[in-house]
Each structure stands twice: as structure tokens, then as C-alpha cells.
Amino acid sequence: MTTHTAGGASGTLETLTAALGNDVLRAVLLPEPSLPVGGVRVHEPGTAQSPGRGDIVLAIGMDDVTAVTALLRRLGGVAAAVATKCRVQDDADVLRAAADSGCGVLVLDEGIDWLQAVALLQGEIARHAADSGPEPSAGVDLFELADMAADAVGGPVTIEDPRGWLLAYSSDQTGGDPVRAQTLLGRRAPAGFSQALAARGVPQEIARSEGPVVVRGVAEGAADRLAVGLRAGSFGLGSMWAVVSGAERRQVTAFARIAHRVAVHLMRRRTEDYRTHRVEMEQLAVLLHGGPAVTGSGDSIELPRGAHWVAALAVAPNDPSERAITRSRLEHGLALMQRSRDLTVHAGQLSNLWYLVLTVGRPQENSAATVQDWLRDLLDDGTGDRMPIYAGVGSAADDRGGLPRSRKEAERALAVARLGPAPGAPLAFEDCWARAALIRVLDPTVVADLETVTPLWRLREQDTAHGTDYLPTLHAWLEHQGNIRTAAQRLHIHANTLRYRLTKIEQTVGINLADPDTRLVLALQLKALDPA
Numbered sequence: 001m002t003t004h005t006a007g008g009a010s011g012t013l014e015t016l017t018a019a020l021g022n023d024v025l026r027a028v029l030l031p032e033p034s035l036p037v038g039g040v041r042v043h044e045p046g047t048a049q050s051p052g053r054g055d056i057v058l059a060i061g062m063d064d065v066t067a068v069t070a071l072l073r074r075l076g077g078v079a080a081a082v083a084t085k086c087r088v089q090d091d092a093d094v095l096r097a098a099a100d101s102g103c104g105v106l107v108l109d110e111g112i113d114w115l116q117a118v119a120l121l122q123g124e125i126a127r128h129a130a131d132s133g134p135e136p137s138a139g140v141d142l143f144e145l146a147d148m149a150a151d152a153v154g155g156p157v158t159i160e161d162p163r164g165w166l167l168a169y170s171s172d173q174t175g176g177d178p179v180r181a182q183t184l185l186g187r188r189a190p191a192g193f194s195q196a197l198a199a200r201g202v203p204q205e206i207a208r209s210e211g212p213v214v215v216r217g218v219a220e221g222a223a224d225r226l227a228v229g230l231r232a233g234s235f236g237l238g239s240m241w242a243v244v245s246g247a248e249r250r251q252v253t254a255f256a257r258i259a260h261r262v263a264v265h266l267m268r269r270r271t272e273d274y275r276t277h278r279v280e281m282e283q284l285a286v287l288l289h290g291g292p293a294v295t296g297s298g299d300s301i302e303l304p305r306g307a308h309w310v311a312a313l314a315v316a317p318n319d320p321s322e323r324a325i326t327r328s329r330l331e332h333g334l335a336l337m338q339r340s341r342d343l344t345v346h347a348g349q350l351s352n353l354w355y356l357v358l359t360v361g362r363p364q365e366n367s368a369a370t371v372q373d374w375l376r377d378l379l380d381d382g383t384g385d386r387m388p389i390y391a392g393v394g395s396a397a398d399d400r401g402g403l404p405r406s407r408k409e410a411e412r413a414l415a416v417a418r419l420g421p422a423p424g425a426p427l428a429f430e431d432c433w434a435r436a437a438l439i440r441v442l443d444p445t446v447v448a449d450l451e452t453v454t455p456l457w458r459l460r461e462q463d464t465a466h467g468t469d470y471l472p473t474l475h476a477w478l479e480h481q482g483n484i485r486t487a488a489q490r491l492h493i494h495a496n497t498l499r500y501r502l503t504k505i506e507q508t509v510g511i512n513l514a515d516p517d518t519r520l521v522l523a524l525q526l527k528a529l530d531p532a
Contacts, residue, residue, distance in 0.1 A: 076101025142168035152254035155244030284348035307363035312410040391426035412436035455509035
């Protein structure tokens with residue numbers, strides 16, 4: 001997975017390492033110190049993906065100098081450098097491989113987390129890209145960039161997020177069409193137009209293309225358009241559209257150049273937004289568990305008004321390298337995911353779980369679905385390759401005081417989600433509360449203790465010794481809440497046969513199946529023995 005900046009020089013290996021300092025990232029050998037850096041990639045062993053030209057490749061979990069040497073030789077001529085925590089400073093093979101391949105070697109300080117390194121590198125790359133653009137980005141917002149793009153290409157412009165929601169538009173409306181008018185009024189492209197684009201594969205073409213794409217004759221009444229994807233590496237930030245026909249090459253080039261600046265602007269804005277809403281460990285504990293902060297820092301968190309949902313996330317892989325890669329992907333996603341004025345996100349990590357507090361400023365009947373959709377988009381990572389992460393979501397809290405309850409529900413929903421063979425869509429507590437309650441009731445220690453309390457073991461021995469079917473008979477009858485007919489149908493026996501067996505069960509182990517407490521305890525124990 002890569003994060004790139006778009007447009008302009010993004011800084012060289014020499015300037016980036018100098019900016020970060022030896023306390024963070026030490027340059028062991030830079031065969032080409034003036035090589036421009038294009039982005040940051042996490043090395044993912046076993047994948048067919050190759051780094052982009054000028055990438056810094058993070059060798060997370062690679063502790064063997066032999067493996068680092070092989071990676072340097074394989075990435076020569078493509079990657080700018082390999083960053084590792086492995087002690088390679090004095091290894092002759094590593095230094096020779098770096099010199100021969102032209103791929104630099106960087107060593108990350110042991111005290112720096114890989115995720116911190118990613119954020120620091122991204123920040124420096126984005127800063128250099130913005131500072132070296134055709135015009136300074138400071139003080140220029142998306143609407144001004146849209147105006148610049150409209151002037152360059154000669155037609156009105158809209159900037160949209162990956163789901164088609166309007167982010168900004170040019171002020172000059174001359175040359176627009178009904179689709180643009182509806183987009184401005186509805187704050188997103190009209191459904192019919194979006195469906196027509198999807199039917200012709202236009203979104204996929206825009207995502208694949210390195211430059212602007214001409215879009216003609218998509219729908220009745222829709223004028224020709226020029227569209228360009230806005231990306232940070234493989235992560236889609238959105239798209240920019242101009243209502244224009246027959247643009248000259250210089251206009252298309254200028255449109256693409258401004259699109260690069262828009263992508264950098266979006267990436268920086270999202271990264272800064274995420275950092276603003278990244279909650280430190282103690283603050284998060286206070287927020288989710290309630291009670292006063294030890295240092296008072298928890299008082300600084302001010303949640304916006306609205307409805308709040310807590311989500312609990314657990315990384316699935318057990319392998320340390322795979323876990324580190326997945327955590328890095330999650331950090332990337334949280335930094336780059338589009339938010340809106342109506343959805344804010346506070347995120348942080350406690351123990352081995354990630355927690356998100358998602359706030360909808362103006363809650364509506366479908367707000368819970370909005371939260372679920374946002375989480376699905378986050379975990380899909382924008383690449384079609386879903387992150388191996390389990391997720392549970394609590395129910396809505398009206399204020400800060402309801403967050404501990406929502407957090408408990410999210411953890412219980414997460415426990416149910418982790419029973420699945422592989423991570424799936426985020427699971428809402430409201431959809432699995434019964435299963436969540438059973439998990440708590442049927443704790444292994446409780447189930448083990450039940451074995452010494454109930455007479456169920458005697459029925460098991462009876463079935464084993466004499467070939468009877470008392471255990472499955474009792475299970476079916478209890479599962480169907482004492483309904484003789486349906487239980488007999490499931491067992492494929494006559495109703496009178498079932499009644500006879502129930503009588504024999506009572507006589508064999510000396511229980512009274514008419515007692516509701518007896519039925520409840522036996523039903524729970526049988527459920528634990530056969531969760532399906």
C-alpha cells in the first residue's frame with residue numbers, strides 16, 4: 001500500500017532525511033541523494049505489487065540482513081530507498097547491494113513506531129509537494145482551486161469525494177448543463193447520471209488513468225466532460241470534473257496540474273483533520289470509561305453535539321509482521337478517509353483494540369446506516385482489498401455520558417464478529433445482542449462448572465452405553481420450546497415416540513422437565529455444547 005503526493009517535487013532523499021534528523025531516520029547510504037521521493041510504501045511480502053518510482057519502502061518486520069539485502073537488489077532502479085530497523089550500518093553485503101542497485105538504505109530509530117514514521121514521512125513529502133507547486137498552497141482553498149481549474153480549461157468545474165458528494169465548485173456557471181445544476185442543488189451528482197457512468201465503466205477508467213479522461217454521451221442532456229482522478233497513491237481521494245468539449249492539449253495539461261494540487265490539498269487536509277481527532281490513550285480511556293482524568297487532560301476533549309456511536313476494531317492476523325502492516329493500513333485509512341461537516345471521528349488505541357467515536361451532527365433515521373457505510377468504506381481501504389480487521393459497533397449515545405455503554409456494546413458485538421472464520425462487515429450490537437448475551441452467559445468457566453451441577457453427563461453416559469438418543473431428543477425439544485410436533489419433525493420420529501423418550505429421560509436422571517428453571521439451565525448448557 002502506498003501513499004503518494006501528486007504534482008511538483010515532493011522532496012529528495014537528502015532533504016527528507018535532513019528534515020527528520022538522525023534521531024528519527026538515519027541515512028546509512030544514499031547512492032542518489034537528489035532522487036525525488038514519490039511516496040511511502042509498506043513492504044508486503046508475497047504480493048505481486050511493485051513500488052512506484054521513487055518510493056520509500058518500509059521493511060516492517062524484516063529483521064534479517066540477508067532479507068534486506070535481497071530486497072535492495074530487487075527494488076534497484078525503482079524504489080528510492082528501503083527503511084529498516086535492522087542493524088545494517090556495518091554490513092558489507094547490504095552496503096554493496098545498495099551501491100549496486102542505486103537504492104538508498106535508511107535506518108529507523110528503535111524508539112520510533114512504524115506508524116509514527118509513516119506519518120512523519122507523509123507530512124514532509126506533502127509539505128515539499130505543496131511548497132514546490134506552481135503557486136503556494138497556503139491560503140488557497142478548494143473553491144479557489146476549482147476557479148483556477150475552470151479558468152485553465154475554459155468550463156465550470158466541480159470537485160467531488162469518492163462517493164460523489166460535492167466538495168467544491170467554480171464560481172463561474174457559464175457553460176453548465178442540467179447535470180451540473182442538479183449536482184449543485186443536491187450536493188452530489190444526480191443518481192441517474194452516476195448510474196449511467198457506472199454502466200459504462202467510467203469511474204474505473206478514471207481510477208486507472210494517469211491523466212484526465214474525456215467523458216462523452218453518457219446520458220441524455222449531459223454535456224461532454226473532462227474528468228480526472230484525485231489520488232494519494234492507490235487511495236482515491238475523489239475526482240474533478242469540468243463541463244467542456246474539445247479542450248486543447250495545453251488546457252488538459254493545466255487541468256491535470258491543478259488536479260495534482262487539489263489532491264495534495266485534500267491529503268493534507270485529511271491528515272491534519274485526523275491528527276486533530278486522534279485521541280491520546282488517557283483521554284480515550286476517560287472518554288470511553290467515564291470518570292475523571294488522572295492528569296486532567298481528558299477534559300480537553302470536546303465532542304460536537306449530535307448522536308455518537310462507538311466502534312471497536314481488532315486486527316485479525318496473528319503474525320507480528322502482518323499485524324504491523326494491517327495497523328499501518330488502518331492508520332492510512334483513518335488519515336485519508338473523507339469526513340464531512342455532519343460526521344466527525346475521534347480515534348485512538350487502548351490495549352490491543354482500536355476505538356472510534358463517530359458523531360453525526362444532525363442525526364436522522366438513517367444515521368446508523370451512515371456510520372456503518374463509513375466504517376465499511378474505511379475497512380475496504382479504497383483498493384478493493386478489505387483490511388483483515390474485525391469490527392463491532394455499539395448503539396447510539398445522545399451525549400458523552402452514554403459513551404461507556406456504547407463502548408461495552410461495541411466490544412460485545414466485536415466478540416460476536418470474531419467468532420466468524422474471517423472478518424466481515426462491521427457488526428452492530430443491535431443486530432447481535434442475543435448472541436452477545438449468550439457468549440457472556442456461556443463463558444467457558446461457567447460451562448465447565450455446569451458439568452458438575454446438572455445431570456446432563458448422566459444422559460451422555462446412557463446414550464453411549466445403551467445406544468439411546470436422549471441427549472439429541474432433549475436438545476430438540478428444548479430448542480423448539482416444548483413443541484412436541486415440531487421437535488418430532490426435526491428428529492424424524494413420531495410425536496408419541498418423543499413423549500415416551502421425555503418420560504424415560506425424567507426417570508433416568510431424576511429431573512422434572514415441567515420446572516422452568518430446569519429447562520432454562522439445560523437449554524443453556526446444550527447451547528454451549530452445540531453453538532450452531
